[in-house]
Amino acid sequence: MNSQHNAEGSLTEISRDAVGKLLCRANKVGTSKKKKMVEYVPEQNGTQVREPIVPSKTSEVEHCSRNSIGKDPAEEKCGHVCLDEGYMDKKEELDDLDWEDGTVATDDHSMTIELNVTPDSSVPKKIRRVSAEDKESAELVHKVHLLCLLARGRLIDSACDDPLIQASLLSLLPAHLLQLSNVTKLTSKALHPLISWFHDNFHVKNYTNGEKAPHFALASALEFREGSPEELAALSVALFRALNLTSRFVSILDVSPLKPDQSFRPIASGSSKGIFNTSTPMVSKKKLDFKSPKKSLSYEKQKLCESSLGHSWKSKKCIAPSNMHQSKDPSVAEVLNHSVTNFPTSEVHDINPESHITDKSHKPKRKGDVEFEMQLEMALSVTAIGSSKSKEESGENADSSSFSCPSKRIKRVVGEESSASPQLISTAVGSLKVGSPLYWAEVYCSEENLTGKWVHIDAVNLIIDGEDKVEAMVAACKASLRYVVAFAGQGAKDVTRRYCMKWYKIASQRVNSTWWDSVLAPLRNLESGATGGVVHSRTNQIISTEANMNDSFVPTRSSLEDIELETRALTEPLPTNQQAYKNHPLYALEKWLTRYQILHPKGPIVGFCSGHPVYPRTCVQTVMTKLRWLQEGLQVKPNEHPAKELKRPNKPQKVQDFEADDYDCTTDSKENIKLYGKWQLEPLNLPHAVNGIVPKNDRGQVDVWSEKCLPPGTVHLRFPRAYDVAKRLEIDSAPAMVGFEFKNGRAYPVHQGIVVCAEFKDVLLEAFAEEAERLQEEEKKRDEAQALRRWYQLLSSIVTRQRLNNRYNNNLTSEVPNDVHCINDNVSSAAVCDSDDKNQTSIQHQMEKCDTDLDTSLSIPVKDHEHVFLKEYESFDEETSLLTKRCQCGFSVQVEEL
């Protein structure tokens, strides 16, 4: 176990480093910008200032970016390295000068002052824009962080389902509050005493218990009745679930920014050192005396098991139910018995197969499940380490680091006087310090509204039904709630809309919705399976069937909630500033329409902003030129007038420049860009191909922007030399223009293949195949001929060489050099005599003969020595296909395998 922990630690370390580096990269822009701005200064100052002025802010991020990421070339050019080198160069120069004349040094100094023409203040500001790469990496970090937090939320949620935790909570609960589990018509008001009790008994702490899995962290928080806001919110959810209330664990996913160069400050976090430090130091509270003196028996037992067995939390669950019976309170024992002992059987009734993560060890796991669990574990460890670390850091100055953002007065429904405890130090009259609203619970109250409602319950801050306050609280922390996700049944659902009143403000800060929706899709199903209509998994059979019956004629909770959130989206209040309308999903101002946008129909006016009429976004239509619509496979209906006309940008055509002024006013009106809207279009109606003739445009070609643009009855053949093939077969064809290439400021058409009548397609393809085969054959022949030519050349040279050797070296006793390529007389003579008639086939034949001769005889008499080529001295080079045969005397022959 220890080793496993170590391994896990290293893994999480690695993960943290990796993501940290990514973050550093994402944040690099800001820091590097500063760096550059600073380091430009000394460069312009010449050598006078040697040390670059280091900005006072030496953040870890910057440090990291310097260390972990290779310097980019631009940085190297103007960065400190360059400065140092410059200095060194200068110094060398200086030394040289010293060597020549000792007095120059001072001159040199003064010269540098002369160079320093521009004072620091007048240095033009260099604002480095974020590059596409920076944006991409920021988005990547954003997504990864989002997934990590999502995974963490799921783990917390599964911990809330833990029957031991639930049972222990119930064991603490006063008997009168247990009645809540029997309430069928639940209202938010009915929850007040329960929340109040929870608030009084569980308190926020600023330090951490160390790195613990959610199950253990919750158990620990339960035991000591204090914990992080996250743990307490989770405990409240566990309590609701223990009481058979349908509830969710809701969390704001406080992710790193989507766009680079935005400093990421985790909500309510004292310092931001990385995306993992999302700790949430809260209002420091004195640990209150427990009103209920008895401790959780089950946890004492469990701790015992833990120490004696050293097993995982999961394994202990099996023995837990028997322990529950030892509870002294009979009612509690009954409830426990009911809720906990039902647990093993509940999986039978449970609709959601994954709702009991705790039992997974007993089920055969699929490979994907195992992998997913591992990923979850990793995500958990990573986030747990990060947060705990920051908590440890903030632990020292717990009071000072406690939540300090001013907050608007929030709804405190019950026990406001008691909750305004002395430990809440207010800095302003009328303001209350509240904990960071990162985590809370949602309980489904069937008697709220007509159809029932998910009620926001922040047990930590004692806020009930304060959904409209969350945004203000988050805003008070100078953060925005971009993602609010509700977790239940191992699933998750984005409920940001419920808490966000100004969606247009956060929409741009969220990741692209397609990706996010696809991530959430499977989780949504799990979530709605656990909460939508069907009462929670621990509910008994009767209630479950009742709910099922209800579901058969009542929309599910999930779908009702979807409608609710959708309605919120559609009834968002009008923004008060004009800029907000620029990309607002619901509303538009004519002022902010782009060149190619138009209001159609122009109305209804839904309001006014600074005197400008506000129209629904649905009225905004895109207009395009005829050509652009053509590219989309649409054409403008006949007799349609342009919906909008734009003045053609003045592009004076070189030679006519001087004449342009004369008839500018007259031509302009004629050459306006005519734009048409979608409502003025019809499907493309191109002339049909008749009698094998392809209808062409005035340039004798067919513009193939897409398949839609092909005249009916024609096909686009893209194979090379198609035009030649068609021409040879005397088939009518037209070059296919597929687009433009922009070079030197001009557009050049790009042609690819041809357009022919469909009936010729097969013929042409066949002809092309034949052609291709023929070309291949020709190429092969050409290659072979070339090979033979080279062989002939080689053999000729060898023969010549041999002749020269025979003639002039006969009398000499010199040895044949090792690397001289030799060949026996038979071969050479054969090659020579055959080379004369230049018959390629016979040459080839002789080559083969030569090859076999070499293979079989392998004995070439040279003078007294007869070469013997033994097999073991052979070597074959696969690249050149050359076989090298060697004689013991050192003589070698290379043979090419044909």
Next chain:
DNA sequence: TTGCTTCAACATTCTTTGCACCCT
């Protein structure tokens, strides 16, 4: 102090159908 507007600077997108000259 905060939020909004305006402006400037830079980045990105859209634009959209040759020709003269040289070499083989």
Next chain:
DNA sequence: AAGGGTGCTTTGAATGTTGAAGCA
């Protein structure tokens, strides 16, 4: 001499994005 390859005058305006300044 014909035909293929290569390189020009290396656009430029509109729009989108971001930061800074000014103002209420």
